[in-house]
Amino acid sequence: MPMPTLAVVGATGAVGAVMCDLLSSRRNVWGEIRVVASARSAGRKVQCRGEELTVQALRPEVFDGVDVAMFDVPDEISAEWAPVAVSRGAVAVDNSGAFRMDRDVPLVVPEINPEQVRNRPKGIIANANCTTLAMIVAVAPLHREYGLRELVLASYQAVSGAGQVGVDTLHDQLAKIAGDRVLGSRPGNVRQAVGDDLGPFPAPLALNVVPWAGSLKEAGWSSEELKVRNESRKILGLPDLKVSATCVRVPVVTGHSVAVHAVFGTEVDAEGAREALRNAPGVILVDDPAAGEFPMPIDAVGTDPSWVGRLRRSMDDPRALDLFVTGDNLRKGAALNTAQIAELLAAELASR
Amino acid sequence: MPMPTLAVVGATGAVGAVMCDLLSSRRNVWGEIRVVASARSAGRKVQCRGEELTVQALRPEVFDGVDVAMFDVPDEISAEWAPVAVSRGAVAVDNSGAFRMDRDVPLVVPEINPEQVRNRPKGIIANANCTTLAMIVAVAPLHREYGLRELVLASYQAVSGAGQVGVDTLHDQLAKIAGDRVLGSRPGNVRQAVGDDLGPFPAPLALNVVPWAGSLKEAGWSSEELKVRNESRKILGLPDLKVSATCVRVPVVTGHSVAVHAVFGTEVDAEGAREALRNAPGVILVDDPAAGEFPMPIDAVGTDPSWVGRLRRSMDDPRALDLFVTGDNLRKGAALNTAQIAELLAAELASR
Numbered sequence: 116m117p118m119p120t121l122a123v124v125g126a127t128g129a130v131g132a133v134m135c136d137l138l139s140s141r142r143n144v145w146g147e148i149r150v151v152a153s154a155r156s157a158g159r160k161v162q163c164r165g166e167e168l169t170v171q172a173l174r175p176e177v178f179d180g181v182d183v184a185m186f187d188v189p190d191e192i193s194a195e196w197a198p199v200a201v202s203r204g205a206v207a208v209d210n211s212g213a214f215r216m217d218r219d220v221p222l223v224v225p226e227i228n229p230e231q232v233r234n235r236p237k238g239i240i241a242n243a244n245c246t247t248l249a250m251i252v253a254v255a256p257l258h259r260e261y262g263l264r265e266l267v268l269a270s271y272q273a274v275s276g277a278g279q280v281g282v283d284t285l286h287d288q289l290a291k292i293a294g295d296r297v298l299g300s301r302p303g304n305v306r307q308a309v310g311d312d313l314g315p316f317p318a319p320l321a322l323n324v325v326p327w328a329g330s331l332k333e334a335g336w337s338s339e340e341l342k343v344r345n346e347s348r349k350i351l352g353l354p355d356l357k358v359s360a361t362c363v364r365v366p367v368v369t370g371h372s373v374a375v376h377a378v379f380g381t382e383v384d385a386e387g388a389r390e391a392l393r394n395a396p397g398v399i400l401v402d403d404p405a406a407g408e409f410p411m412p413i414d415a416v417g418t419d420p421s422w423v424g425r426l427r428r429s430m431d432d433p434r435a436l437d438l439f440v441t442g443d444n445l446r447k448g449a450a451l452n453t454a455q456i457a458e459l460l461a462a463e464l465a466s467r
Numbered sequence: 468m469p470m471p472t473l474a475v476v477g478a479t480g481a482v483g484a485v486m487c488d489l490l491s492s493r494r495n496v497w498g499e500i501r502v503v504a505s506a507r508s509a510g511r512k513v514q515c516r517g518e519e520l521t522v523q524a525l526r527p528e529v530f531d532g533v534d535v536a537m538f539d540v541p542d543e544i545s546a547e548w549a550p551v552a553v554s555r556g557a558v559a560v561d562n563s564g565a566f567r568m569d570r571d572v573p574l575v576v577p578e579i580n581p582e583q584v585r586n587r588p589k590g591i592i593a594n595a596n597c598t599t600l601a602m603i604v605a606v607a608p609l610h611r612e613y614g615l616r617e618l619v620l621a622s623y624q625a626v627s628g629a630g631q632v633g634v635d636t637l638h639d640q641l642a643k644i645a646g647d648r649v650l651g652s653r654p655g656n657v658r659q660a661v662g663d664d665l666g667p668f669p670a671p672l673a674l675n676v677v678p679w680a681g682s683l684k685e686a687g688w689s690s691e692e693l694k695v696r697n698e699s700r701k702i703l704g705l706p707d708l709k710v711s712a713t714c715v716r717v718p719v720v721t722g723h724s725v726a727v728h729a730v731f732g733t734e735v736d737a738e739g740a741r742e743a744l745r746n747a748p749g750v751i752l753v754d755d756p757a758a759g760e761f762p763m764p765i766d767a768v769g770t771d772p773s774w775v776g777r778l779r780r781s782m783d784d785p786r787a788l789d790l791f792v793t794g795d796n797l798r799k800g801a802a803l804n805t806a807q808i809a810e811l812l813a814a815e816l817a818s819r
Contacts, residue, residue, distance in 0.1 A: 265783075269621030269726035271676045271715065275652070286648045293645030296638045299720025300627070302769040317759040322720055324623045326761045326777050326791040335737060335756065335779040344782065357783035361726040361791060363623065366718050368651025368674055374621035374713040376728070385687060404687065407669040409678045417654040425678050427687040430696065431617075431709035439678040439713060 118146035119182035119464050121457065122205065124196065126150035126161050126170060129279040130187040130210065134450040135163040141454065144461040151177050178203035182464055183457045186210060187449065201238035208456045210242040210449055212338075215346055217241070222349045224248065225455040226397040227255045232459045240456055245448030246270050246328075246339060246362060247346040250373040252421040252447065253440045256395035257388055258351055261434075262380035265357035268343060271365045271372040272328055273412060276444050277315040282368055284314025288321035289366075298322060320366045328362040337362055370412025371444040375437065382433045385426045392423055397447070402426055410441035418443060419451055470498035471534035471816050473809065474557065476548065478502035478513050478522060481631040482539040482562065486802040487515040493806065496813040503529050530555035534816055535809045538562060539801065553590035560808045562594040562801055564690075567698055569593070574701045576600065577807040578749040579607045584811045592808055597800030598622050598680075598691060598714060599698040602725040604773040604799065605792045608747035609740055610703055613786075614732035617709035620695060623717045623724040624680055625764060628796050629667040634720055636666025640673035641718075650674060672718045680714040689714055722764025723796040727789065734785045737778045744775055749799065754778055762793035770795060771803055 123138075125131045131152070138148060143164065150161045150168045157172035171177050173196060178184055184200040186193045186209045193211035200207045214220040214237075221231035222241045232240060243251065250268065257263065274281035288309045292298050298305055299322040309319040318325045329338030344358035357378075392400045401408045402424035410422035421442040429435035442448055475490075477483045483504070490500060495516065502513045502520045509524035523529050525548060530536055536552040538545045538561045545563035552559045566572040566589075573583035574593045584592060595603065602620065609615065626633035640661045644650050650657055651674040661671040670677045681690030696710035709730075744752045753760045754776035762774035773794040781787035794800055 267619040267728045269713075271623070271717070282648075282652070289641060290645050293642050296635075299765070300634070300768060302766060305765040318763055319765060322718065323763055323765045324717055324719060324724055325763060326724070326726070327756060327759075331756050334782075335754070335777065336782070337756070357781070359728050359779075359781045359783070359787065359789050361621075361728075361777065361789055363724075363726065363791070365623070365676055366674065367676060372676055372678070372715075374678070374715065374726075376619045376711050376713075402687070404679060404683050404689070407679075411670055411675055411677060413651065413657040413671060413675045414654060416652060425687065425713065427711075429709070429711045430686075430688070431711070435711065437711050437713055439715070 116464065116467065118144065119461050120147040120180055121145045122149045122151055122178060122181045122184040124151040124173060124184060125187035127152045127156040127159060128187055129275055130445055130449040133445045134185065134187065134454065135161055137450055137454050139164050144458055149177065149181065175199050175203060178205050181205040183208060183460050185453050185457055187453070197239050206235065206460050207239045208242060208453050209239055210453050212244065212342065214239050215241040215243065216349065222346060223456050224251060224350055224452060225459060226252055227350055229459055232456060242453045242456065243346045243350060244342045245276055245444035246272060246371055246373065247343050248448045248452055249371045249421055249442030249444065250375060250440050251347055251350055252397045253392065253423040253438065254375065254377060255351060256391045256398065257377060257436065260387065260391045261383050263351065263353060263356060263377060264380050265378040266347060267376040268360040269374045270360065270362045271367070272362060273367040273369045273371055273444055274320055274364065275369045276371060281315050284312070284316065285320050285366055285368065287312065288319055292321050316364060320364060323366065325364040326361065328364055367412045369416045369443055369445055370441050371448060372410065372412060372439065372441040374439055376435060378432065378435045383428055383436050385428045388426055388436055397421060398423055400424065410439055412441055415441040416443050419446055421447060468816065468819065470496065471813050472499040472532055473497045474501045474503055474530060474533045474536040476503040476525060476536060477539035479504045479508045479511060480539055481627055482797055482801040485797045486537065486539065486806065487513055489802055489806050491516050496810055501529065501533065527551050527555060530557050533557040535560060535812050537805050537809055539805070549591050558587065558812050559591045560594060560805050561591055562805050564596065564694065566591050567593040567595065568701065574698060575808050576603060576702055576804060577811060578604055579702055581811055584808060594805045594808065595698045595702060596694045597628055597796035598624060598723050598725065599695050600800045600804055601723045601773050601794030601796065602727060602792050603699055603702055604749045605744065605775040605790065606727065606729060607703060608743045608750065609729060609788065612739065612743045613735050615703065615705060615708060615729060616732050617730040618699060619728040620712040621726045622712065622714045623719065624714060625719040625721045625723055625796055626672060626716065627721045628723060633667050636664070636668065637672050637718055637720065639664065640671055644673050668716060672716060675718065677716040678713065680716055719764045721768045721795055721797055722793050723800060724762065724764060724791065724793040726791055728787060730784065730787045735780055735788050737780045740778055740788055749773060750775055752776065762791055764793055767793040768795050771798055773799060
C-alpha cells in the first residue's frame, strides 16, 4: 500500500511547530502531510520535511483521504472535530484532554502500552497530559520491577505548557525585572515591576513559583493534579493506584520536572532501580550528584527521553523510592508521544 | 535587672542584615547590642535600632558581659566560637548546622517547643535549617490535631539560602539572558549564555530548576534532605517519623516553598485542618485558589509567618493531607527564629 496520509491539526501552535520539527527529523513513514489550523491561520506557510506547506482551514473535507489525523488543539475543538476526522475515514490521535478518560478511547504511551493502539472502538486514541508523560515513562519500568502501589508527586512545570503565550509572558516579565537587584527581596516589588500582564497565569512567574495549573475541581484539587492521577492509573492499568500530586508552575521555558515518591508492593533497591531504568526505552539515567549530574530542564529541553536521576531508597520505608524526572513537555509531553502513536498506526496500515 | 546585652555574630552577612532589620522593628528587649564579624569586616558600620554600630572583630573578649550571643556564621566558625561565648558567660543561639543534632543542644522553634529553651546543658540552643522551619511551623499544628506519621516533601528553595553570593549569581544570570527569547527552548543554550560563573550552585539557576542543595551524603541523599528529616523528628519529638524529602533550588530570590504530603494516625478533614492552621501562631492561611490565593515567594518575602495553602485531603487516603507552604528563608528560616529564641532568653533573664 502507498505511504499513508497524515493531517496535523493545530500546526501553527507551540506544539504544532515542534510536531513539524519532529516530522522533519524522524524516519519518514508518511506520504502526503496536510497542515491544518483555524481559518485565521489558513494560507500561512509551514516548513515540514524540507517542503513548504500551506496551512488549510479546519473543515470536514480536509480529512478526506487522510489516514491519521493528529490534533493539538483546545479540548472543545478536539471534542467536535476528532469525530469528524473519524467519520471521514481517519484515525484521530488527540493531544487534548477531551477523550483521555473515555472508556472507549485508549490512552497510549508507546513505551508502556503500545498494544492499546488497536483497541479503539471510536477510532480515537488519546495522548496523555504533559506532566503525566514526563513522569510515567520513568515510573513504568519501576512498576514492572517492583509493583507500584502509590505515587506522591510535586511538579516543576514550564511556562510553555500554557502555550506560546506562556513563553512570551515569562520573557516579557524577565525583561522587565532584569537589572533591578532589589526585586524579589521585598514584599510586592515583583508584582509591581511585572504589572498587570500575567498572561495565562494567576500570578507573576518571574522570581516566583505558582502552586497552580489548570482549573479548580472538587475539594481544592486542580484539573492538572486530577489529570495526573487519573491518567497514571489508566496508562499503567492500575485503577486503585494511590496518587497525590501538587502541580506548581516555575519560571522555566520548556521542560517539566517532577519530584516522585513511589511506594511499591515489594522491597526496592536503588541499584536495581537504576538498572531497570538503564534498560528502559525512552529513559536516560543521569544520576551522579558528585559530578553535578541530575535531570534539569536546561539539559532535557529539545531532547526525546525522560531524564531520570536522584534515585534514593527511602530511609524509613524499604518499599519506597524517591527520584527526580525532567522531560521536554512539548516533545515527549506532547508532539513526540503523538507522533509515536501515529507511527504505530502507520506500521499497522503498512502491515495490512 | 537591667536589660540584657546581645551580641550578633555574623552581622554583615545576608542573614545578619535581616537580623539588624528585625532588631529595629521588634519590641525592644535589649540593652547594649554588639555587632560582631570576621576581622575583615571589623570597623564597618551597621544600622540597628536607629543607632550606627561599629562592627567588632570576633575574639573571646567581645563576649565579656554578653547575656545572649546569636551566631549566623558557617558551621566551623560556630563550632569553635559558640563554646567560647558560653565560657564568657553568654547563652549562644546558633543558626548553623554545627549543634542541631547534638543531644545536649535543644533545637527550638518558639511556636512549637519553647519549653526546650531551658534544657541547655551546654549553654547552646540551635536554630533549625531554613527549609525545615518554613514547613514545620505549618505541620506542627496539624500534628497536634491528627498525630503525624509521615512526611513526603519536595522543596522549591530560593537562592538567598546560599547567601548573598547566591542572590548576586541569580541576578547576574538573569541580566545575561534577558532579551534573548530563544533561551530555554534549545538544549544547552542557557548554559552557554550564563557561562562558567555558577556561583555557589552546581548548574545555572536562570530558566532552570536544580535538584540539589548541600553536599552528598549516604545513598544519594543530600545534606539538606537529611537535615529536613533529622530536624523535623527532633523538633516534633517524633524519633520514628518517616520523612522523604527532595530538595530543589529554583530561580527565586527569597522565599522557600515546600510541597507537603503529610500522613497522620487518624482521619483528617481539610476544613478541620484549615481551622487548626487559622488558630496557629506563626501561620497565615492563604487558601482560595478560585481567587488566586495560594502561598508564593513574591508575597511571603519580607514577612514573618509561614504562608500555608492548597490544603487537600488525599483522594486515596483519608489520613493524608497535601498542602503547600512558603516562608521567608532569611526571616523565619533564619534571623527571625533566632531572634525569637533570644527573646525567650531575655524574658527568662528578666524573670529572675
